[in-house]
Amino acid sequence: xxxxxxxxxxxxxxxxxxxxxxxxxxxxxxxxxxxxxxxxxxxxxxxxxxxxxxxxxxxxxxxxxxxxxxxxxxxxxxxxxxxxxxxxxxxxxxxxxxxxxxxxxxxxxxxxxxxxxxxxxxxxxxxxxxxxxxxxxxxxxxxxxxxxxxxxxxxxxxxxxxxx
Numbered sequence: 001x002x003x004x005x006x007x008x009x010x011x012x013x014x015x016x017x018x019x020x021x022x023x024x025x026x027x028x029x030x031x032x033x034x035x036x037x038x039x040x041x042x043x044x045x046x047x048x049x050x051x052x053x054x055x056x057x058x059x060x061x062x063x064x065x066x067x068x069x070x071x072x073x074x075x076x077x078x079x080x081x082x083x084x085x086x087x088x089x090x091x092x093x094x095x096x097x098x099x100x101x102x103x104x105x106x107x108x109x110x111x112x113x114x115x116x117x118x119x120x121x122x123x124x125x126x127x128x129x130x131x132x133x134x135x136x137x138x139x140x141x142x143x144x145x146x147x148x149x150x151x152x153x154x155x156x157x158x159x160x161x162x163x164x
Contacts, residue, residue: 057082057108059159060115062132066164073117074134074157076108081139083107085147085154087120090131097130098123102147102154107139126163133158 007015061073076082085102106118122130137154 057134057136057155057157058115059132059134059157061117062159062161064126064130064161064163068121070120070122070132070161071117072120072132072134073115074106074108074136075115076110076112076136078138079110081107081110082136082155083139083142084118084134084136085142085151086135088133088135088156089122089124089126090133091127092129092131094131097126100135100151102135102142102151104142104144108136128163130161130163131158132161 056077058075058077059072060075061071063071065071070087072087074084083104084106085104086100087105088100089097091097105120106116108116133156135151135154135156137150141150141153143149
């Protein structure tokens with residue numbers, strides 16, 4: 001038995017270490033590629049959902065009365081309740097006539113059969129033609145204690161109103 005040759009412990013340790021490190025890099029590269037694709041798929045899905053939410057809020061009716069009130073009727077076509085949080089008035093050149101100050105105005109039930117109406121008093125003098133923007137966000141995202149926190153998730157609907 002003295003005539004057999006074997007690999008030294010140092011060489012075998014170096015070979016095993018190289019194999020383990022190589023396998024680690026291969027697994028890391030595979031998992032990084034898979035996670036990158038999952039993030040891309042998730043962002044595409046999120047963009048589609050946001051587009052769906054943005055197209056679901058509809059102003060069916062908006063009118064101005066002589067007693068300085070706007071009557072606005074909105075419809076929620078989503079399966080999630082929406083909270084109307086603000087109304088912005090724009091002039092013809094799309095400059096805002098009031099500030100964005102989110103607070104709960106109305107909660108729209110999901111897939112409601114009828115439009116829900118509310119009244120709003122514009123804070124300033126209104127020109128002959130005004131664009132009314134109604135801002136809403138999914139009910140579970142709106143926090144009255146931090147109304148500006150998730151305003152980037154809000155959706156808006158617009159309608160032009162002619163003032164007599």
